Amino acid sequence: MKCGLEIHVQLDTNSKLFCDCRTNYQEAAPNHNICFVCLNQPGAKPYPPNHDAIEGAIKIALMLGCKITPELTYFQRKHYDYPDLSSGYQRTSIPIGFEGDLNGVRIREVHLEEDPGQYKPDLGIVDFNRSGIPLIEIVTEPDMTSPEEARKFLRELIRVLEYSGSARGEGTMRADVNISLEGGKRAEIKNINSIKGAYKALKFEMVRQKNLIKRGIEVKQETRAFLESQMITVPMRLKEEADDYRYIPDPDLPPMLAEEERVEYVREHMPEPSHIKTERFVKEYGIPEDHARVLTSEIDLADAFEEVALEVDPKFAALWMRDEVKRVVYYNKLNFKESEITPAQLVELFNMLLDKKITTKAGQRIMEKLPKNSQMPSTIAEKMGLMGVVEEDEVQRAVRQAIENNPEAVKDYYNGQKKALNFLVGQVMKLTRGKADPSHTNQLIRDELEARA
């Protein structure tokens, strides 16, 4: 299987690409964020392209390792007839960036275009609030060989877009997928609105084409639509060629020059892309790739890790931040930035753990208190009575006491009920006010019960 993707995501600008209308199209009442330009009224001329959109597109192209088209960039009219497009053509730029790479998948080109309006065929109405919002389109070469690879690529791409700070997220994604199997022709699938959708559509299409080839039926070159509700693809129309769009340069928009100075300015100020950061974390801090991937899942989390790693063993910090910070943040339905957990809090907590001033269990409980809490871990530990690690003989005493106090659980354990062991561990934790180490306690109870058997 060979698969290539064309991904559209909205750029996060305040105003539209060719007019001053706002871009908060979902909050506004239908057909309120509109003007003569984005409605394409006769005689209305586009304003010069939105500066933030151009700069955002250059930034994203650079973050995807693209070369920037050095000469003139201009907009073309791509003609097609559909109710969401009042002009009958969509303005789309020639490539702004080309020949990039994201984790081994070649990026053919990156360009800018305008979003059409929203047509609701069931109601027969069109809302033009979205018309003219800048979109970035990223086109890959057919370098992916399975639905899993395509899914992995899309996840990484969305991370790069989020890192850029110039694009909206997966929620505004629309993707077209090209897929061909050996011995068949290329089919294009449209209407894909999520990473999961892309994965399901490719899975379905792979099986469908495989079955046709197996039965000796020709796979047609065609455009198919993905029906998300049923997770299947259905024929739309035979694939049009580029000629059918009758591209012409837009005579209303003068060509632009991507000045080298401007490109260099963007390059110097852009964030390090997530995939490059992941590689660097592995090399620089000697942590496993899966830890690095989790730590770079959010730019603020990655930055916090680097601050913490200046003062604490990076491997220890990586493990705790991957497991405990992520767990607590996720549980509170926040992202790391929203949790307001600071590197200073983490450094203190990790040092308390490394100096054995608190137990692992206590560390986890303190971590749970950190989101949206400006208190330092030592203060929290004092208040909760979590300072200190219990001595070995205190744990031993608690183990014996838990066994003697709970003969039923002991009987269950001997009868092979594993849950009884967890219950006894819980009793020891209670007796030691949560300061005993659970896995060590587990071992101690088993040893004691085996000895008594």
Ligand SMILES: [Zn+2]
């Ligand atoms: Zn407008």
